[in-house]
Amino acid sequence: MLRKILNIALISFWVLTASAQMRELVFDEVVPTNEPPKIDGKLDDPCWKNAMVHDKYYxxxxxxxxxxxxKTEMRLLYDEKGLYLGIINFEPNIAKLKKNISTPDAQDTWTDDCAELYFDRYADGIGYRRFCINCIGTMNDTMRLDEANMRSEWSADGWTAKTSINSDNWVIEAFFPWSDLGQKPAVGEVWTMLHNRYSPQDGANSGYSCSSPGGNLVNTKNFGFLCFTDGKGKSNHDEIAGIINKRVAPPWGLAIDNGLLKNDGSKVSFEPFEDLLKKQQTAFDEKMAACEKAVSTVKNPEIAKLFEKTKEAYQKVKANDGKSLSYVLQLIAMDTVLDDIKWKIELESL
Known part of the structure; x- marks a missing residue:
């Protein structure tokens, strides 16, 4: 009996400690510009070539x-006057764009093909300034002070945006004066932000995407980091890790420079993505095969059902997204489920 109790205690301890899954982060750098773009919805100004491109959407x-x-691309620049934004929304069904809302500051602007932009200058997940622009240039804005105080009547009075619709994409070009965003950042200052792309052509949210995994109007803690640099060079891994470690508890991971910068709780390290993917895929495949063999030896239908569900989820994820950090993190999450199945089998044998 004592041995059985000890085994159950060990299993319970493992389940609790295994639940700390690595959080995937987003970190973008904004460089200054001496020649601001003309806000005309074209993104053909030379300065945009100097902006870093954010193209990871979830x-x-x-x-x-x-x-x-x-596929979506976002670019950001800044100067003494404010922040400049450029977004290219690639769209194979351009004729099906939803563009019904034309009334300025309409609260339902977000129901069209549009961009929602959230800026949190304090980077604390409490409040934000929200700006919405649909594909025909209708603009709407709101402010959140905290979870209990949303000011839909708030209106920023200086921002401007223009859009254009092309054969296979639609474009947003916008300018936000610092007064609309709350303050001008110092060099090296870190904000958080989120870009949601809404593409409701199929009548559902399957065409919706966001610039930071898990980020939305509710999960403000999952906004991506936005660092205002001096433009003299890209931050190195140690500098970026230092910025993140002040704000996020480990374990965390950041896809950068074709690899993974991570803090696993014991140290910060960088691993080329191809090496990481190969290692994680091999380990997962081996565990999947061992788990399938173990499941075949028990008669509990619930365990078999959980394994089949995990197997189906894995096959779907691999088919849709088999080469990104998100895929690796999903492998890690499913790896935890396989371990859970393993311990359920162990309990069956007690």
């Missing part, structure tokens, strides 16, 4: 989200 409002199927 399925919206999903746990362990895979990469989004819709």
């Amino acid at each position: 399925a919206y409002f999903k746990e362990n989200p895979p990469r989004a199927s819709a």
Whole structure:
């Protein structure tokens, strides 16, 4: 009996400690510009070539989200006057864009093909300034002071945006004066932000995506980091890790420079993505095969059902998104489920 109690205690301890899953983060750098762009919805100004490109987008409002199927690119620049934004929304069904809302500051602007932009200058997940722009240039804004205080009547009075619709994409070009964002950041200052892309052509949210995994109007702690640099060079891994470690508890991971910068709780390290993917895939495949063999030896239908569900989820994830950090993190999450199945089998044998 004592041995059985000890085994159950060890299993319970493992389940609790295994639940600390690595959080995937987003970190973007904004460089200054001496020649601001003309806000005309074209993104053809030379300065945009100096902006860093954010092109990692994730399925919206999903746990362990895979990469989004819709391709999107975002660029940001800044100067003494404010922040400049450029977004290219690639769209194979351009004729099906939803563009019904034309009334300025309409609260339902977000129901069209549009961009929602959240800026949190304090980077604390409490409040934000929200700006919405649909594909025909209709603009709407709101402010959140905290979870209990949303000011839909608030209106920023200086920002401007223009859009253009092309054969296979639609474009946003916008300018936000610092007064609309709350303050001008100092060099090296870190904000958080989120870009949601809404593409409701199929009448559901399957076409929705976001710039930071798990980020949305509710999960403000999952906004991506935005660092205002001096433009003299890209921050190195140690500098970025130092910024993140002040704000996020480990374990965390950041896809950068074709690899993974991570803090596993014991140290900060960088691993080339191909090496990471190969190692994680091999380990998962071996565990999947061992688990399948073990499941075949027990008669509990619930365990078999859980394994089949995990197997189906794995096959779906691999088919849709088999080469990104999101995929690796989903492997890690499913690896935890396989370990859970393993311990359920162990309990059956007690």
